Amino acid sequence: MTPKVFYISDGTAITAEVFGHAVLSQFPLKFDSVTIPFVETIARAEAVKKQINDSFITTGQRPLVFHSIVKSEIRDIIYSSEGLDYDFLNTFVTPLEQQLGVQALPTMHRTHSMLNASYDARIDAINFAMENDDGQTLKHMDKADIILIGVSRCGKTPSSLYLSMQFGIKAANYPFIQEDIDNLKLPDILKRNKHKLFGLTIDPVRLHEIRESRLENSRYASLRQCRLEVKEVEMLFKKERIPYIDTTHQSVEEIATKILDVAGLERHMF
Amino acid sequence: MTPKVFYISDGTAITAEVFGHAVLSQFPLKFDSVTIPFVETIARAEAVKKQINDSFITTGQRPLVFHSIVKSEIRDIIYSSEGLDYDFLNTFVTPLEQQLGVQALPTMHRTHSMLNASYDARIDAINFAMENDDGQTLKHMDKADIILIGVSRCGKTPSSLYLSMQFGIKAANYPFIQEDIDNLKLPDILKRNKHKLFGLTIDPVRLHEIRESRLENSRYASLRQCRLEVKEVEMLFKKERIPYIDTTHQSVEEIATKILDVAGLERHMF
Numbered sequence: 001m002t003p004k005v006f007y008i009s010d011g012t013a014i015t016a017e018v019f020g021h022a023v024l025s026q027f028p029l030k031f032d033s034v035t036i037p038f039v040e041t042i043a044r045a046e047a048v049k050k051q052i053n054d055s056f057i058t059t060g061q062r063p064l065v066f067h068s069i070v071k072s073e074i075r076d077i078i079y080s081s082e083g084l085d086y087d088f089l090n091t092f093v094t095p096l097e098q099q100l101g102v103q104a105l106p107t108m109h110r111t112h113s114m115l116n117a118s119y120d121a122r123i124d125a126i127n128f129a130m131e132n133d134d135g136q137t138l139k140h141m142d143k144a145d146i147i148l149i150g151v152s153r154c155g156k157t158p159s160s161l162y163l164s165m166q167f168g169i170k171a172a173n174y175p176f177i178q179e180d181i182d183n184l185k186l187p188d189i190l191k192r193n194k195h196k197l198f199g200l201t202i203d204p205v206r207l208h209e210i211r212e213s214r215l216e217n218s219r220y221a222s223l224r225q226c227r228l229e230v231k232e233v234e235m236l237f238k239k240e241r242i243p244y245i246d247t248t249h250q251s252v253e254e255i256a257t258k259i260l261d262v263a264g265l266e267r268h269m270f
Numbered sequence: 271m272t273p274k275v276f277y278i279s280d281g282t283a284i285t286a287e288v289f290g291h292a293v294l295s296q297f298p299l300k301f302d303s304v305t306i307p308f309v310e311t312i313a314r315a316e317a318v319k320k321q322i323n324d325s326f327i328t329t330g331q332r333p334l335v336f337h338s339i340v341k342s343e344i345r346d347i348i349y350s351s352e353g354l355d356y357d358f359l360n361t362f363v364t365p366l367e368q369q370l371g372v373q374a375l376p377t378m379h380r381t382h383s384m385l386n387a388s389y390d391a392r393i394d395a396i397n398f399a400m401e402n403d404d405g406q407t408l409k410h411m412d413k414a415d416i417i418l419i420g421v422s423r424c425g426k427t428p429s430s431l432y433l434s435m436q437f438g439i440k441a442a443n444y445p446f447i448q449e450d451i452d453n454l455k456l457p458d459i460l461k462r463n464k465h466k467l468f469g470l471t472i473d474p475v476r477l478h479e480i481r482e483s484r485l486e487n488s489r490y491a492s493l494r495q496c497r498l499e500v501k502e503v504e505m506l507f508k509k510e511r512i513p514y515i516d517t518t519h520q521s522v523e524e525i526a527t528k529i530l531d532v533a534g535l536e537r538h539m540f
Contacts, residue, residue: 011524012523012524014288014523014527015289017537017539018288018289019292021539022289022338022358022359023359023362023366024366026340026359026374026376027366027370027372027374028372028375029372035537037527037528037531038527038528038531064366070296086362086365088289088292088293088362089292089293091358092293092358093293093296095356096293096294096334099334099354100273100299102297102298104296104297105297105298106296122522123428123522126427126428126431127427130400130431133400157396157397157400158393158435161400161435162435165431165432166284251389251540252392253282254281256282257282257283257284257308261308267287267305269291
């Protein structure tokens with residue numbers, strides 16, 4: 001039977017999800033999961049407890065409960081349910097209190113704070129990525145932290161957005177288009193920012209699939225065109241000694257963190 | 271002295287960061303942190319161990335080491351350093367193995383997988399949010415999961431992007447502009463999708479600050495104009511019974527998860 005999993009928090013529950021998902025992804029099983037954020041009142045906590053207990057009654061199995069609940073009166077109610085608690089916050093807070101010689105202050109808990117200057121920097125980075133996507137303008141390239149370049153649909157846009165959202169990096173991106181391929185060179189504005197350039201490439205067969213789902217039976221999506229573009233662009237990366245990675249088998253998270261790692265850019269946290 | 275913190279992983283280290291950041295944000299201290307992803311070889315693990323030990327020698331304090339390392343031969347090297355290990359993966363994997371009656375398969379660990387159909391859905395959602403940002407087109411509103419509406423610079427764009435990136439939700443957004451304010455009404459295409467509408471509002475003083483940093487001393491940024499727009503738009507939300515939230519003191523994570531919670535939309539995980 002598919003185990004039932006609850007992700008519960010008095011906040012967004014994003015941390016509880018990331019934590020539980022990372023732990024459960026080690027098991028070769030499917031899970032039936034439900035996320036319950038903002039459990040901030042006794043009434044809502046009691047309702048969640050009932051939901052956990054009902055699951056136990058219906059399935060005969062104790063559900064797994066991953067939680068990051070800061071308020072102790074809420075946590076105690078969840079603890080008193082029939083669920084099996086995996087409480088990563090408190091598991092680590094107590095040893096850390098001893099190690100640091102400082103008491104934790106749960107009320108100040110705010111994983112994603114917006115009450116600081118770095119938050120504005122994050123929003124600025126997101127706006128920058130939006131405004132400098134897909135080569136729609138080249139006039140802010142001097143202000144970019146990094147400029148992703150590659151063929152159309154190789155992963156530049158999601159990677160730029162993730163870099164800005166997760167890490168506060170000002171990422172622009174520039175596509176090499178079909179018309180440029182026969183005589184491929186870097187525009188002057190990119191040459192001037194050559195130390196910021198980072199190339200993305202992709203397996204031509206995968207590119208062909210992605211493009212087909214957007215523009216079926218077009219020259220743009222043809223395998224022949226995809227092969228040509230990828231070959232020419234990779235030659236340019238090598239000739240110009242631009243670092244690049246292959247996005248074919250990588251998630252947005254992996255692409256973004258590898259870019260930062262190779263480019264030596266600092267990750268910011270929010 | 272500011273405690274030194276290492277976030278280490280043989281993957282992206284995003285999980286290690288989220289986990290450590292959530293735990294440490296409970297403490298009223300500043301931390302000096304460094305993230306080291308992709309520790310995939312013995313050589314790199316030994317170099318990281320040296321870095322941890324050097325920090326101990328320099329500061330006289332054992333650094334805190336948060337890690338989510340799947341490969342045991344890599345983990346053993348980090349364990350043998352002078353750092354204090356906070357290993358959330360293994361702390362929970364062993365009790366879960368007993369509970370589930372199934373052995374963990376660390377080699378299959380892949381928190382952010384792209385080898386599945388849901389990953390394409392995520393990229394589609396990101397592209398959708400990009401293409402339907404800021405009312406640039408209204409022709410895909412019928413395909414949206416949710417449509418965020420509000421005045422310019424109240425948080426629509428970052429929220430739409432986060433909804434798509436983190437949860438795979440197709441979020442469009444539509445701004446009420448200065449010119450519409452005197453005779454505020456919903457365009458027909460939005461009326462038809464009224465069940466998808468979700469309002470964002472913001473404190474006019476904060477809005478004024480944000481707009482000033484973009485267009486100083488403009489009518490658009492004036493406190494008077496901000497007050498007028500927010501008032502009119504909130505009246506529309508009430509009249510049309512559109513659910514809405516105030517973004518003033520909330521992070522993108524909080525705004526996005528509250529929208530899903532209120533709208534009853536399912537969160538997808540990647």
